[in-house]
Amino acid sequence: MKQLFRQKLIVWFKENKRDFPWREQANWYKTYLSEMLLQQTQAVQALPYFHKFISRYPDIASLAAAKEDDILTLWAGLGYYARARNMHKAARIILEKYNGNFPQKWNETLALPGIGAYSAAAILSIAFNKPFAVVDGNVLRVLSRIYAIGDDIRKAAVIKEFQRLADELLDTKQPGDFNEGMMELGATVCLPATPKCDDCPLRELCRAFKDKRQPNFPFKSPPAPKKNIKQFVLLFKNGQRLFVRRRPANGLLARMWEFPVLETEKLSLTKKELQKLLRKEIKLETEISVILNKMTHIYSHIKLEYVPVLITAEKGETEWSETPQKKWLSVPALEESALHGAHKKILTLPAFKKLM
DNA sequence: AATACGGGGGC
């Protein structure tokens, strides 16, 4: 069974694998970069970012030498920004502590920032042929169906069970092809909603297929409800430029740029009510010129509702002075900056464009 | 063991 599993999977993978740039003239840097980009991210979405990063930072030394803000700017729009900051830290460790070579021991790899069990196994197996099995969302789906395992994959203990199973099944002679084969199968054939079982090389080995219960697997308990946040987004305008500040070093969208925001219970205020609120909260003589329509932005655990407000500001107040944490930028500069997604979305509004 | 952490694609 195990031998047949490995052989069918690897033969299928070699014939059916998609072409990706990190699979061409592969080296460990490309494998590493691709794995960081691909965490919780579909391959098609990571693709343009891979090209941008390889072009700008072709090797580990150039990545390590980069400024964090430049890496964050290049990463802007992809999400999970801790990946970018951790990748930068890891690059410096690889350069300094390991002399520019990737550490090939399990414990050393796992100790790098941004690398957990999945990424360690992926990089070591794909780039260095080391016998470690990956368990990602694809592997969970494929194995839960083949073995008809109905345990809740949201639980850490269950993922450990699947890790043991994957370790047993791994083809230790070709660990990279085995791992990539499992993930490729999950990504292109053993799909979440409508699996293409007719095209599956492991069909005869699949318990869920035999029982026609594919949609029952994997089982995942319902997610926690999203927190609701409402805020006004303050677009302070002086000439052609808008005021932005840097977010705190920790938490949501850490160190990304944003327009100042004002949390509120109620988003539907008249201009007069909002003007009064602003005077109380920011203690500056400003004049609201336009209140734009409500917008919504969904994060993994938050539902954000926000109303952009254009405000004319006179420069000269010390609050408006530029520091490393705050500055005035034109719209074209904002578009290319590390302004976070919810606020970049404002720049695309026709109503906003008319005002600038 | 549970929660925080993004944004886009597919149905």
Added chain:
DNA sequence: GCCCCAGTATT
């Protein structure tokens, strides 16, 4: 509107 994605770090 809901689920998913080549998961990791923190609590």
